[in-house]
Amino acid sequence: MNTVTFTDKSFAENGVDLADTASLYSMISAAAAESPQRDSLCGPDGVPLTCAEVDLRARALASALAARGVRAGDRVAILGPTRLEWALLDCAVLALGAVVVPVYPTSSHAQITHILSDSGSAFFVAETEVDAERLRAAGAGEVWTFERIEEWSRGAIADDLAATIAAVRADDLAMLVYTSGTTGVSKGCLITHRNMFVAAANTVVRTGKMFDGTTVHALPLSHVFGQTILFACLYGHSRTHLLPSIPDLVPALPKLRPTFLALIPYALEKIRKHCRTLLTDEQEDAAVRAGLAALREPGASGALTSVDNPVARALGGQLRFVISGGASLDDSTVGFYAGFGVELLNCYGLTESATAVTVSAAGTNRLGTVGRPIPGTAVAIAAEDGEVLVGGGHVSPGYWGGAADQTAVDAEGWLHTGDLGTLDADGYLRIVGRKKEILVTSGGKNVxxxxxxxxxxxxxxxxxxxxxxxxxxxxxxxxxxxxxxxxxxxxxxxxxxxxxxxxxxxxxxxxxxxxxxxxxxxxxxxxxxxxxxxxxxxxxxxxxxxxxxxxxxxxxxxxxxxxxxx
Structure with a gap:
């Protein structure tokens, strides 16, 4: 295949990867060993678990699941909004070598039925009894709630758990994430431990020291973007507050005071609408103009970066960076945030690449682009039609169940994204169209x-x-x-x-x-x-x-x- 490829070795080859004998859980165990007292995941009360406590809680949950029959390779369907218990259960399932099957909370009955049937899930978890009934109505057997599993986990950690964790390999299946296809029938995308590790760890490497800070995670863990950001936070040793949804984010920002966020355009637009109530039209227009000028001409003055301004206070006073993914973002929104000292780092990816292909690093944004390839990633443009092609350790090995005979990867190992794009001489990717007919709303929802x-x-x-x-x-x-x-x-x-x-x-x-x-x-x-x-x-x-x-x-x-x- 004739391609135009960005092949700068610092991006295409020098990425972080897992040893074949390691698993995604190594993030949690390594953090516990290296920084046991460092704050990690936080519940709604704002009280953080340390890295050592996250490891301990996850192992206790894994022991409880194992005692009830969960084994390596078993699919565990989980339905519920983002919360601390979801994140810990994620880690516990992966520790056992079992497979996480996320179910979106707003999925229809038909969608849930398809996911449970196609995945062959044997175990089912829901946040509430209402959600449990939705799973049962879709064909689930016994459904456990987060609270019930938490009660079980108060027992002793299994003697053989360390050996179970050590037996999980990098290329074992970690997640089955269902994504819409052109026919509308959702396909179970295979995400291995290596896929998720490469995507998450190299996003951290690409963005420098950004993840060495405080964030609020309100992206759904039922979506691959939410999963990748969770593990990026664990790898980067972030202090991570978990909230159920985007609407919970706006009132929480002044109290939780994040230094960085990962959001979708819908959330950025919602926050901007709130901030507009604190400004006059003239102030908003001035901020947008100043922000765009600073982005177009690095070093331009005029951005309103003082923590004394009302927008900075509404954002918590410490927010500097936001990774924005899932859909295109209007330049005026980019300018608005830049005008108040917040840099939006555009990114690009898809489920089949564990959501990470490119991301901008601090100070390197170029308007209209989605950044450069993360380390360990090769991006090419097909000469025939301009399709964006991707290669790297984060590329999914294929699909599950009814879609197992399909593949998005060609004989040369390139993932065909279905998106059309261009690469400039410095490796910045610009998305110019969509080859496939899937629509992506400004909220990042595939339709x-x-x-x-x-x-x-x-x-x-x-x-x-x-x-x-x-x-x-x-x-x-x-x-x-x-x-x-x-x-x-x-x-x-x-x-x-x-x-x-x-x-x-x-x-x-x-x-x-x-x-x-x-x-x-x-x-x-x-x-x-x-x-x-x-x-x-x-x-x-x-x-x-x-x-x-x-x-x-x-x-x-x-x-x-x-x-x-x-």
Whole structure:
């Protein structure tokens, strides 16, 4: 394959890796040995566990699980929001060589059923009895709660646990993370101990001393980004406060005073909206201009970095860096944070690379790029079509279950990302488009449009449907009606509104997915998507970009621009 590859050895070769005989748990045991009294993970009360205490708690949980039959290779499905108990259970399952199967808290019944069935999970854990019932309804057997496992862990640590931990190898399976495919059927992506270690450790190496600080982790541990950041924090010896969700983050920042964060654009936008209430329009505009100037011309003056300003106080007074991943980020948001002394470090990755491919380091950001490859990573651009290709120890060996015969890695070992990009002479990656049809909302949620479109099209009145939402805060749809059927329907229902009838089709489609993936608004548009009009291919596939151009005015109606609340 002809490629243009960034091959600077300092990035492509000099990465941190696991010895073949080591496992991901070595992060926890090494931290306990090297810095036993250093603060590590923190619960909602803010009281930290030291590195030694994290190791002790994880081993106690592992012993409790082993006593109840969990063995190496067993899949353990876990449903719940991010919290200290989730993180410790993560470590315990991995210590045994068992496999973590995260289940997103907002997943639909159909999605949970598929994950449990496809993964072949034998053990099930939920935060609450409500979540436990959701797992049982989807086919789970006995479901344990975090609280129940915690009670079991108060017993003695198993005599043979050290030998069990030592038996786990770098290339053993650590996690099965389910991600949407182009058909909409989620695929279980294999994440080995090596994959996660390489992604997490080299993110720390790439960002210098940033992880040697305090952070608040509110990303979902059911998502690979949340998992990678958790282990990066453990590897980097961060003081890590765990919170259930992004909405919990804003009120917590002044008290917890992080020095760095890892977030998605949705969270950054939410924090910015809160900070706007503390500023005048003129102050905000000045901050954006100053921030963008500083980023475009390093050394430019004017950024409002004083801890005495209201935004700095709202962010805790110590925040300097934020890793931003999961979706594209508007330049004005980057400028806003830079104007108040916070540098956003853009990054890029996907589930099949344990979420880490590139990340910017402090002082090296270039607007419009997603940074340079992390150590141990090679990034190439396919000459044929401009697709971004990735190589390294973090690349997944493949998929599980019903998708086991699929692969995203070619014969030369390159992971095909499905994204289109360019690399400059210094190795900065710029994403310019998406080869695959998966949409990524501004909240970082992957949405497969095809199943939604297929379900809406089943309605008698509907001729075609195109789902939108890439880079947007929510999902919408353009819908066309079958002219002949509409005329017949109007005869039978002269006083009815076709919009109400189509709404039932949208509701049925939404039942297939989580709320974040559901269609929030739709618009019935004039005409139809046809081959003759150039809106469909000869095989009747949607020409999405062409349709978006043709119906730009309708799309604008679905995403109205309103003045920010103050």
């Amino acid at each position: 497969a449009p095809t199943p939604l479109e297929d379900r809406v099209r089943l309605h008698p009145l509907v001729s075609n449907c195109m789902v939108l939402g890439d880079g947007r805060s929510y999902v919408t749809a353009l819908i066309t009606l079958d002219a002949a059927r509409l005329a017949e329907w109007r005869t039978r229902h002269p006083d009815a509104d076709p919009h109400d009838a189509v709404e039932s089709a949208v509701a049925e489609a939404n039942s297939l997915v989580s709320r974040a993936e559901s269609i929030r608004a739709f618009r019935i548009v004039e005409g139809d998507f046809t081959v003759e009009a150039g809106l469909l291919t000869s095989s009747r596939k949607l020409r999405r970009n062409v349709i978006a151009e043709a119906y730009a005015a309708d799309i604008d109606q679905l995403y109205p621009v309103s003045a920010p609340a103050r």
